[in-house]
Amino acid sequence: MDLSDVEVSLDLFDVIRSRRSVRKFKDQSVGDEEVVKVLKAGVWAPSAGNLQSRDYVVVRDGEVKRELVKAAEQQFIFDAPVVIVVCANMERASEKYGDRGYNLYSIQDATAAVQNMLLTVHALGLGSCWIGAFDEERVSEVLGLPSGVRPVSMLPIGHPDVDPNPPKRYPLEKFVHEEKW
Template structure:
């Protein structure tokens, strides 16, 4: 798929085929490309958890205030900030800004790569970080910043539309 087409095709998917598994080689192929994302100083302060166990996905749904499509998808990817990695190079600015931007770039790469491979995702940011950390037994070094359910879309979501370009740009 062409990049332009992939970008246009990406929409948040919240209904997944529960009986259509996503094999490890597909997840690996998505992540191999996603980790090409840029990061400040190429520090790559991220850890990605590949969550398949139904009990863990149920706990993630609970942590995300009942967003049940997380448990419905066969895989959930949880993107975490590796705090030590960013702190040791960039201190507070790394922790408060770069690591957020770095993991956001990684997350967007995951979303686009998944579409390119015929899969659907949704970027989930509304969740209780403590509950998510408990669900995955994360160390204090890891801060979960995005949960990404991954699976084959069961429905084609409606286009959410966007603000007009003129409204969001300032030309000199």
């Protein structure tokens, strides 16, 4: 199975505009096939030098999820049937790019994967939330991450039990600048 197996009935821009952070899930499992599709979406994200300096830890175990809840102080993580922890593989990025790869490109690679994964979660009719606020040391310890692999994001994934309203967005003019400010 490759990413072309994912059937999406929404236009890309509809998927982007309609994706929401979901923090409440139904008591319903998420299948391995869906998890693999989400992971493959992460694999296809762009990366510096195509080094793909990111790793994923899939968590379904209740005790491990309890520890992630403690590390993030966000109870809803436990209610998600699956949590994917996206990590920056700093060692892999530094092989080609030295300090810049270690400190920046690996983080960019991981976060590019997160966005692909969040959009895929939504296109599959599931929900998730990008969690970046957590105790990195504790998460690394709980997951047994090796040195040079840094947890960047947790994605609790499940069937949404809410339909959040769209958040307010600033006008485009606030973000776009001429080449000389």
